[in-house]
Each structure stands twice: as C-alpha cells, then as structure tokens.
Amino acid sequence: MLNKCPNCKKITKHTNGNKFRPFCSEKCKLIDFGAWASGEFKISSNKNESEYDENL
Numbered sequence: 331m332l333n334k335c336p337n338c339k340k341i342t343k344h345t346n347g348n349k350f351r352p353f354c355s356e357k358c359k360l361i362d363f364g365a366w367a368s369g370e371f372k373i374s375s376n377k378n379e380s381e382y383d384e385n386l
C-alpha cells in the first residue's frame with residue numbers, strides 16, 4: 331500500500347514498520363507538528379497544545 335506524505339508529498343510504502351505514518355519520516359512528522367504548534371494550520375477547536383506535547 332502506498333502513502334503520500336502530507337508534508338513533502340513523497341510517495342512512501344505504507345508498512346507496519348513505519349511508525350511515522352502518514353509521514354515518510356520523523357523529520358516530516360516533526361515539521362508538521364511544529365506547524366501545528368505555531369498555529370499555521372490552526373483550526374477552530376478546543377484542543378490545547380499540551381495534547382500535542384504528549385505525542386512528541
């Protein structure tokens with residue numbers, strides 16, 4: 331199964347071994363999380379940043 335990385339749009343294999351999915355790598359995952367933290371992709375919700383900190 332193929333997967334497109336939301337950050338760099340690279341097509342990667344969607345395997346059980348990829349713990350960074352849907353991202354292609356840890357780097358892309360962290361970049362995306364950083365964008366959320368900075369409010370770039372902020373959506374209207376009641377979620378606070380501490381929720382995301384737990385996932386890092």
Ligand SMILES: [Zn+2]
Pocket residue numbers: 335336337338339340353354355358
């Ligand atoms: Zn990527």
